[in-house]
Amino acid sequence: MQESVPDCHASYSWEAEDISSYGPGWSLPVGDNTSLNHHSPWVYRSQSELRAFPIWGSMMLYRGGGFAIDLGPDLQKSRRILRYLYDNTWLDVYTQAIFVEFTVYNANVNLFCIVTLMLETTAIGAFQFRSELHSVRLYQSTGGLHIFVMASEIVYFLFIIYYMLVQGKLMRSQKWAYFKGKWNLLELAIIVLSWSALSVFIKRTLLGKRDISFYQNNKHQFASFHETAQADVVLGYLIAFLVLLATVKLWHLLRLNPKLHMITATLQRAWTDISGFLVVMTIMFLAYSIASNLMYGWKLYSYRTLLDAAQTIVSLQLGIFNYEEVLNYNPVLGAFLIGSCIVFMTFVVLNLFISVILVAFSQEQIHHKPSEEEEIVDLMLMKLCNLFGVKCQKQVVS
Numbered sequence: 516m517q518e519s520v521p522d523c524h525a526s527y528s529w530e531a532e533d534i535s536s537y538g539p540g541w542s543l544p545v546g547d548n549t550s551l552n553h554h555s556p557w558v559y560r561s562q563s564e565l566r567a568f569p570i571w572g573s574m575m576l577y578r579g580g581g582f583a584i585d586l587g588p589d590l591q592k593s594r595r596i597l598r599y600l601y602d603n604t605w606l607d608v609y610t611q612a613i614f615v616e617f618t619v620y621n622a623n624v625n626l627f628c629i630v631t632l633m634l635e636t637t638a639i640g641a642f643q644f645r646s647e648l649h650s651v652r653l654y655q656s657t658g659g660l661h662i663f664v665m666a667s668e669i670v671y672f673l674f675i676i677y678y679m680l681v682q683g684k685l686m687r688s689q690k691w692a693y694f695k696g697k698w699n700l701l702e703l704a705i706i707v708l709s710w711s712a713l714s715v716f717i718k719r720t721l722l723g724k725r726d727i728s729f730y731q732n733n734k735h736q737f738a739s740f741h742e743t744a745q746a747d748v749v750l751g752y753l754i755a756f757l758v759l760l761a762t763v764k765l766w767h768l769l770r771l772n773p774k775l776h777m778i779t780a781t782l783q784r785a786w787t788d789i790s791g792f793l794v795v796m797t798i799m800f801l802a803y804s805i806a807s808n809l810m811y812g813w814k815l816y817s818y819r820t821l822l823d824a825a826q827t828i829v830s831l832q833l834g835i836f837n838y839e840e841v842l843n844y845n846p847v848l849g850a851f852l853i854g855s856c857i858v859f860m861t862f863v864v865l866n867l868f869i870s871v872i873l874v875a876f877s878q879e880q881i882h883h884k885p886s887e888e889e890e891i892v893d894l895m896l897m898k899l900c901n902l903f904g905v906k907c908q909k910q911v912v913s
Contacts, residue, residue: 527611529578534559540603556584556605566729566739570614572635573645577612585737611636618740627651629744649744653723675709678702698767705760712753719746777879785875792868799864803828803856810848815840832861 525531536558537543562568562579569579584600586593600606606613615632631647655661682702686693693699722743730738769775782789808824811817817837818824830836831853841849 524608527575527577532578532611533609534580541607554585556582556600558582566742568741568745570631570633570741572612572633573643574635574637577614581614585735587735616737616739616741618738625652625654627653627740629740631741649747651719651723651740651744651747653720653727653743655720672709672713675706679706682706698764701760701764701767705757705764708753708757708760712750712757715746715750715753719743719750722746777876781872781876781879784879785872788871788875789868792864792871796860796864796868799860800825800828803852803860807852810852811841811844814844828856831856 538557541557560580560583565580565583567579570577582605584596586596613634615630617630619628619630620626621628627650629649629651633645633647634642635645636642682699685699689696689699723740726738726740726743766775766779770779804821804825807818807828808821812819812824816823817827817840827836836853838849838853841853
């Protein structure tokens, strides 16, 4: 095969990546020449020079360095640069991935949008496209609600400090038994996530100021906001988990409400049947995801991986689904897949799942016993009503 295929291209890896510098048209390497123009598109620029970080693509993790060119804000100049790169074959068979990065700012909504467009080559020579868009608000002092938001954040962290003192006293009194209580662990997780979110928020603010200052002082160079965008993504995840835990805590605090207490007791009564249905739903969900990935993964973009196929099946249950692409590819198998998935997972399994909860709710209404905390609250309300001379009747949940 050496006569038919003289060149052999290795798969991409950090060890096999070419970090040499070349002349125009990928001429022979120029070596360590100090007089070399480091802004040339034929010169390899390291991760620190580009102020970049390793980035995950659809296929693999890429190094932050590479052969880069700044197009600039001028459209005509950018066209000339692209024509020059095209004429000199800047993109050739050795190109593994192309990254296009730019940042835009919308003053009307005070948002920076950090955009990264990726084109990755596969083993057969085709390109896979992927895009990442991160919206970040770096100017926090705009808008009339800024003072209110800042005051709310200060009050929130004052409460966090108070709960830290309370949990510290409990930890001192209960010692290792403190970590056996699930609600103690919930409080501890909220405290840790709160301070983590504050530290990431401060880091994102400092990184944003650094990037904006770099752009203002070097307007002829590309200012990368990638690190700031990643910090903002981490902050979003921390706040999301914090809201989730706070919602669970709110549900626990509202357990004294008779209706919410009945809902909790109903779920506890039906938990055995619910867990069985969850196992059945998980098996059917994986079965349809694997089947759709095997049938359409090589042809349709929505099923290219098992994770994408699973997301598409979830969208089908929510009614957000592209029926035409499946039916156009294979009308018989497509109609059978969609129809059976809707019938079995939506009409059969989910309806049985809801009926189990309704049966448990009807049984709980008959055998419901109010908790001691609920009786204490009712007694306190009756005492307050008698104190103010108001008639108060005890509510009976039916």
